[in-house]
Amino acid sequence: VMEDGGDKAVVSTQSTGVKEMKRILYRNPVISCLRNTYLNGPTASSIPLVLSNRSMFIQTQTTPNPNSMKFVPGIQILDHIGTYDFNSLESARISPLARQLFRIDGVTRVFLAPDFISVTKDDNEQPWNTMKPDIFACIMDFFSSNQPVLLDEATLASSSSTINEDDDETTIMIKELLDTRIRPTVMEDGGDIRFVSFDDGIVKLALQGSCSGCPSSSVTLKNGIENMMQFYIPEVLSVEAVDDEIAEVQNKVFEEFDKTLDKD
Numbered sequence: 001v002m003e004d005g006g007d008k009a010v011v012s013t014q015s016t017g018v019k020e021m022k023r024i025l026y027r028n029p030v031i032s033c034l035r036n037t038y039l040n041g042p043t044a045s046s047i048p049l050v051l052s053n054r055s056m057f058i059q060t061q062t063t064p065n066p067n068s069m070k071f072v073p074g075i076q077i078l079d080h081i082g083t084y085d086f087n088s089l090e091s092a093r094i095s096p097l098a099r100q101l102f103r104i105d106g107v108t109r110v111f112l113a114p115d116f117i118s119v120t121k122d123d124n125e126q127p128w129n130t131m132k133p134d135i136f137a138c139i140m141d142f143f144s145s146n147q148p149v150l151l152d153e154a155t156l157a158s159s160s161s162t163i164n165e166d167d168d169e170t171t172i173m174i175k176e177l178l179d180t181r182i183r184p185t186v187m188e189d190g191g192d193i194r195f196v197s198f199d200d201g202i203v204k205l206a207l208q209g210s211c212s213g214c215p216s217s218s219v220t221l222k223n224g225i226e227n228m229m230q231f232y233i234p235e236v237l238s239v240e241a242v243d244d245e246i247a248e249v250q251n252k253v254f255e256e257f258d259k260t261l262d263k264d
Contacts, residue, residue: 058136063190068120068210070190073139077149083192084112085208094151097142104134111209118190118209170235171198201237
């Protein structure tokens, strides 16, 4: 059921399936103006959806990375403060939601945060205005199915900034600065930055979500993060980005989880 409320559209999934909703949205000339307003907006858009007598307002926000977009469904996605970055369908085997998003043509990366989802597409694939309807429908269909976003064991790989007993004072300060001053700002742009290591004055960080592959990430890393760390923590000489080390750590956790499943 599609209702024109003046400045918003309401889709009821109780009487309209996902495919039917998409068909109506794209083929019905009466609501073509709503299609352009909610799916082809240049900077941000939203499409309110009614799910099991609840309203889900899926908003989209552009990020500094033109190939990454932030989707905010207005509900809690993760029940803890950790984040998850999946760069392939194989790495997303612990997340039913991420797996479904990877089935959409052109999706190359899925990032899950407590209250938003970042989706990254291939630079050579179709534009966002043709991909967003499939992503909207995927998110709507997933949350209406009551499936878990993550398997129970997924919490093992959720955080890299936890203070460990063997962390020295400088490392603790770096992690605290990341969590309190840097990560909240980065997550507003649909990404995240994870601590990897600190050795010989060099801080190694992993760029995730919309930050990975972003044209402005190197500027942010050096002019923003490095300068801030050097101001508060003189022991920091430089900050470097390493995209693959966190993924390797996560893959090891996933492999151990698979082994556990095989034993069962």
